[in-house]
Amino acid sequence: MSQPVTSRSATRERIAAAGRVVVKVGSSSLTTARGGLDPARLDALVDALAVRRAAGSQVVLVSSGAIAAGLAPLGIGKRPRDLATQQAAASVGQLALGHAYVASFARHGLQVGQVLLTSDDVVRRAHYRNAQRTFDRLLSLGVVPVVNENDTVATQEIRFGDNDRLASLVAHLIGADALVLLSDVDGLYDGDPRRGKANRIDEVADDADIADVEATTNGASGLGTGGMASKLSAARIASAAGVPVLVAAAGDASAALGSAEVGTAFAAHERRMPARRFWLGYAADAAGRLRLDAGAVRAVVAKRRSLLAAGITEVSGAFEAGDVVDLVDPDGKVVARGVVAFDSAELPGLIGLSSHELAPEQRREVVHADDLVPLRAR
Structure with missing residues (x-):
């Protein structure tokens, strides 16, 4: 369990009170080092999401893990580099991941719906509006949308790159009030904590607060595609669009989705960016x-x-x-x-x-x- 932050800010209060929340979880937080889903980790995440739902918030989950979940059943020891094998693993793993979420959310009487996206769905305006309508209808029906990149069919040219960016785009697309990025790191540090002394940054008000930060590009597990650099980029995108962001450890999901007094909080810009300008600046290729x-x-x-x-x-x-x-x-x-x-x-x-x-x-x-x-x- 990570140490709580030293003080509660207006940004954290806004995240804690958000009525519509996008939560992203990384592969390493759901799977074992050898691949395959970790049921205990997945259930713990779902428990935290269910508590937030019971408190009155709408929740959208952006979940990595499809490729990682397909490795063990296929007898593959580590994440493949070639796209065809990644897509094969995703095809197998997506079913396992979806089934696990259906069973886990059912313990709380909650229904889930799978939403698989490619970048075309947020880059092309017609697709963007259709995705908005789909999310709005799912949420109005009380469903918890579980989102992932459609790794089975996405090509290099139409990939998001990582689910952190996908989560930031979804946050704007659905008009979210907060974005929570969960991974195996408990916040943003002013250096790499694996290489020696580094201090966690509790609050980011603007870019001046992180001007000297050198974020890593890869996670420690080798199962995912992101790293702190991708989370920092996603936080900047979301905050620029008027959505506050919390970066925290998946093990702190309960606190992150409760008091929000863990991790690193990114303040949102004062005005939410209009849809066209956001699309132009961050979604369009x-x-x-x-x-x-x-x-x-x-x-x-x-x-x-x-x-x-x-x-x-x-x-x-x-x-x-x-x-x-x-x-x-x-x-x-x-x-x-x-x-x-x-x-x-x-x-x-x-x-x-x-x-x-x-x-x-x-x-x-x-x-x-x-x-x-x-x-x-x-």
Whole structure:
């Protein structure tokens, strides 16, 4: 059991009182080191979720573990690297995982529903709205949705990458009041606690609080795809969308879903980001990227102005007018995203030119301010 935090903050009170909560649990928190589900761990998680439900909250569970659960039945000793074997393991493991959740939630008289998503379901606007309707109806019927990436059919091109990101996108999609990320680590540290002394960070009010944090990219068990880096990225996405986040150990699930006085709490930005702007900034896939000079970066990020051709120094990728592109600074860091108004074949001939140097039909914004989202928290 982890040590509780030293004080109760407004962020933790908001998480504890949230009426609609998304909870994500990692593979290592549900399975044994050799693969296969750990019934005691799964039941303990479900018990904590049931208590939160009984207190009046709606709960959506984003659960990893399908691939890991399929390893033992298939006689595979460790997580496979090739996509085909991962998908085969997911096909076997998803049934075992679903059955285990049905049986465990039934102990509390709760019905569960499986929701398998690919990134297309939150990247494409029509799919996004359909997913919203599905979640809303399940929750209105009193069902606990259990969500996972559809590993059986997802390709490298349409994968979320990890379920932490998936959970942050689902949190915005359903209008959640809080996101709880559970794993084998009891919070965010200012260093790797496995390599020596490191201090847990109790509260993150903004990016300045974690400017010097170097998060790991992989978990310790080797069964999952995430790590603290993915949780930090997911927390930033959710908090930018107006959803407070708690990162805690799965063993502390009862406290995390109760008083929320464990782990690391991330404060939400004051305003919930509108659905289109959130989709543009965090859910949609970028078809290319535009490198900007320093002046254009200031105009786009600080002044929220439209991007003009004069501020672009390089174009990469193949895209059409209307696609989403990343806008990067001179060092290659993504600073914004937007809907581009030119094709990639046309744009290289325009970069660096001022408006009076362009033909009349080309004198328009490359990315209009209304279709642009700065990404300071990315």
